[in-house]
Amino acid sequence: MNLHEYQGKEILSSFGVGIQRGIVAQTPEEAVEAAKQLTEQTGTSWYVVKAQVHAGGRGKGGGVKLAKNLEEVKTISDDIIGMMLVTPQTSAEGKLVSQVLIAEDVYYPGESETEEFYVSVLLNRATGKNMVMYSPEGGMDIEEVAEKTPELIFTEEIDPGTGLLPFQARKIAFNLGLSGNAFKEMTKFVMSLYKAYEKSDSAMFEINPVLKTSDNKIIAVDAKVSLDENALYRHQDYLAYRDIREEHPIEVEAKAAGLNYVALDGNVGCMVNGAGLAMGTMDLIKQAGGEPANFLDVGGTADAKRVEIAFRIILKDPNVKAILVNIFGGIVRCDRVAQGVVDAYKNMKNAINVPIIVRLQGTNAVEAKALIDAQEGLNVISAVEFQEAAEKVQEVLS
Ligand code: GDP
Numbered sequence: 001m002n003l004h005e006y007q008g009k010e011i012l013s014s015f016g017v018g019i020q021r022g023i024v025a026q027t028p029e030e031a032v033e034a035a036k037q038l039t040e041q042t043g044t045s046w047y048v049v050k051a052q053v054h055a056g057g058r059g060k061g062g063g064v065k066l067a068k069n070l071e072e073v074k075t076i077s078d079d080i081i082g083m084m085l086v087t088p089q090t091s092a093e094g095k096l097v098s099q100v101l102i103a104e105d106v107y108y109p110g111e112s113e114t115e116e117f118y119v120s121v122l123l124n125r126a127t128g129k130n131m132v133m134y135s136p137e138g139g140m141d142i143e144e145v146a147e148k149t150p151e152l153i154f155t156e157e158i159d160p161g162t163g164l165l166p167f168q169a170r171k172i173a174f175n176l177g178l179s180g181n182a183f184k185e186m187t188k189f190v191m192s193l194y195k196a197y198e199k200s201d202s203a204m205f206e207i208n209p210v211l212k213t214s215d216n217k218i219i220a221v222d223a224k225v226s227l228d229e230n231a232l233y234r235h236q237d238y239l240a241y242r243d244i245r246e247e248h249p250i251e252v253e254a255k256a257a258g259l260n261y262v263a264l265d266g267n268v269g270c271m272v273n274g275a276g277l278a279m280g281t282m283d284l285i286k287q288a289g290g291e292p293a294n295f296l297d298v299g300g301t302a303d304a305k306r307v308e309i310a311f312r313i314i315l316k317d318p319n320v321k322a323i324l325v326n327i328f329g330g331i332v333r334c335d336r337v338a339q340g341v342v343d344a345y346k347n348m349k350n351a352i353n354v355p356i357i358v359r360l361q362g363t364n365a366v367e368a369k370a371l372i373d374a375q376e377g378l379n380v381i382s383a384v385e386f387q388e389a390a391e392k393v394q395e396v397l398s
């Protein structure tokens with residue numbers, strides 16, 4: 001589950017990680033109040049207005065702006081709230097901004113003495129260990145740094161038995177070119193950052209930039225935090241962080257129905273039982289020249305009710321021009337699934353307006369095919385082989 005910057009900073013702060021302080025606001029008026037409050041708390045007289053959306057690169061898209069007085073806080077917030085923010089990480093139409101973070105300006109005074117770093121914590125899947133990835137080239141596109149100067153990206157692997165050790169934190173601070181007080185501050189920052197990552201059961205922390213202020217403090221100016229959803233049950237207080245406005249509406253609905261659905265860009269809807277078979281089905285569609293519109297794992301019980309819900313969800317995507325049902329009947333008998341498909345189809349009457357290609361393999365597959373083939377007036381085509389099914393999809397599309 002992805003978080004907004006302000007939520008990520010809340011978690012960081014609760015573990016003692018230094019942050020650029022800020023207050024979130026939903027309207028320009030609230031933004032001005034937030035700025036006043038922030039001045040009371042921090043003494044700042046300049047502010048940064050930061051769009052809160054689940055996408056990085058906001059600065060590049062005009063979603064992060066400096067305000068030098070309350071009047072500017074108001075006009076800038078007015079511009080940003082309600083805008084469709086387009087960044088290198090959003091689609092072409094962008095993301096609607098519904099709230100802004102009013103943060104203290106931490107670069108002034110003495111901007112020339114500040115330094116920006118990149119620090120992230122994530123799982124190295126190759127070794128199964130967490131690692132800190134960091135670079136002295138912070139603030140900018142880390143992808144670009146990785147491409148042009150990969151030698152400036154360092155990693156530090158963490159032994160799960162001991163956790164991050166102080167000597168490792170010192171090594172990180174050293175490689176970032178720090179000395180004196182800033183060195184000490186950075187070791188503290190990294191130690192507490194790792195603790196926050198571990199204790200919050202996060203899947204990823206990306207802090208870019210981490211700032212060395214002109215008075216040698218080390219703080220998180222940005223925070224991209226992704227929580228591990230499988231561990232959310234251990235963090236009831238984080239549940240409120242979910243912002244469904246940021247999620248794909250069809251995915252939200254599928255989740256509520258207990259279906260495993262991921263929206264994609266293609267035009268072939270997929271209904272499959274089992275994640276592995278679903279991945280294989282998507283590969284085959286592509287190989288036959290098509291593009292999958294979604295990943296959908298209906299799970300083991302592909303009964304009529306579930307099949308119907310799955311059809312309804314797939315058809316909410318207007319790009320879907322055909323649906324491929326690919327079910328392996330192991331415990332669930334294929335003829336029952338076939339009956340489920342037919343019942344769902346009939347039940348939905350005119351809602352299904354695209355051809356459906358059904359491939360059922362496994363127990364009672366022959367009976368299932370006969371059942372599908374006996375249907376009249378339904379736009380359902382049966383297939384036996386996997387390849388054949390994908391080709392039939394291409395046929396109905398062309
Ligand atoms: P992102 O573009 O979505 O990654 O958003 P960031 O939170 O990283 O902000 C983008 C850029 O805005 C940063 O790299 C900074 O250079 C700049 N920025 C952020 N906070 C401040 C601030 O307090 N003062 C100034 N002058 N610039 C800031």
Ligand code: MN
Pocket residue numbers: 056057208209222
């Ligand atoms: Mn950033």
